[in-house]
Amino acid sequence: MSFTFRRTLGSEDIAATTTCCLHFSNRIGKLGLLLLWHFAHFVVRIWYFVLAIAQTLESHLIARGVFEEYKTLNINKLHYLAIVVESEEAYKTSKVIELLKWLADIGVKHVCLYDSEGVLKKSKEIILGNSNATFWEGINDKSSLLDQKLITIEFASFSDGKEAVAKAANYLFVNHLTLRGDLMEPIFTEPNMTDALRAIGFKGPDPDLLLVYGSARCHLGFPAWRMRYTEIVHMGTLKSMKFGSLIKAIHKHTMVHQNYGK
């Protein structure tokens, strides 16, 4: 009887020990993966640190005119530039003004300043007052923008994107009811949408280039209707903006060739 009792105890011990070992090795495995994950991200951080140093050095050299290729910019290829700023950084008005001065020096004629929360819109008077710029009144034709003598600035926010489309939808809907008279099914085309957006005041042309000043490459809700073929370039944060990097981004854009789907 005592022998049987001893055997039963042994089986339970083995099962408990096995469970314990599995549990322990599982925890070791998870700890191992956690360490590997942190190591991978440490390597990523080192990579970006080295990249930042290289980019800073390159930017200084470009600004000092060391590289021949950046000395002349075919700025006429850039009709319309958009600047997207993260809303928290958009409060740094002095940095925005400095960026606009750089753009004016390069020869950019027209800029759309965007941040999702409309901080730049609220700072419009300060920005226009301290830059050699005028407020953009709304021009449809992109080619005519090159005739401007002063830099013109358009201010945009998230409400100029999706909400503008909702307003355009209502404009089309009311027009449909008014013109059709009876309740036929509405049929709208993309030109109808473009005309509706213009009719309700959203006249801005599509930017050729969109520079993102923020922590990551993301357009932060810039009006979708205007971004079909816009080149989107990440410039880093506004506080770390560099003149040489700006020259490089614009120069690279002037070398781009688009097929537009063909």
Next chain:
Amino acid sequence: MEKDSNVGGKTSNTYTGYLGCLLRKCVFATLSVGPIPNHLAFIMDGNRRYAKKHNLKEGAGHNAGFSALMSLLQYCYELGVQYVTVYAFSIDNFKRRPEEVESLMDLMQEKIYKLIEEVSIVDRYGIRICFIGNLKLLKDSVREAAERAMKATAKNSKSVLSVCVAYTSTDEITHAVQESCREKVDAIEQADSYNKEEGNNLLINLVDIEKKMYMVAAPNPDIIIRTSGETRLSNFLLWQSACSHLYSPSALWPELGFWHLVWAVLNFQRDHWYFEKIKKQI
């Protein structure tokens, strides 16, 4: 001896395959410690340049691109990505030479049937296939193939593959606006007493438009990857990408592989805190 070396060759390939699979599992297990993107979108750019680079026949680049797509889909679903969207054919691509468009349509039709008729990745990962876009612009045989694929995989629920074909964002937005207006017109028709002034007060809200978007069934993409180093979205998911991480590797689409995906996910994890912050703002 030849037989032995052939068998030997096959065995070494199998071992390499197993090792590759094991390495992939280890890497994915490591990545899974951090947040994994729920929705990945790909702009499959560079097939023609790939064919030119490797002196291949026209069309071979797209075949290579399809193989790359199958591999990437496998990696994505192994990693735990639930939604994958690919930009297969834009409305703008109809402007290409008719022979090229025809050949692309034929390739698409062939691959769709291969996916649903053979035991494939679709069965292995329980993928529901959705074709997104203005399908009326496709020729009948391709549209039928797409509809068959959607019907055959409708009951799958583990993951979703959205194939954007005859698609542009501006067409999607216009279509959503049109459908929202139609809904309002129907609402007016069904009203007990029709009053034109009351009808005019029925406003279309943003929610009404978003419900009619082609991509309504999927969450917004976490990462949009465009290959070939091009930095534009070319009218792809413009409405849905306000909080998407945009990644443009210089590799051509058929060259995109496992390590590019790993790098994209590492960057997503690195900036995850930032994207969570801006999602709350926008």
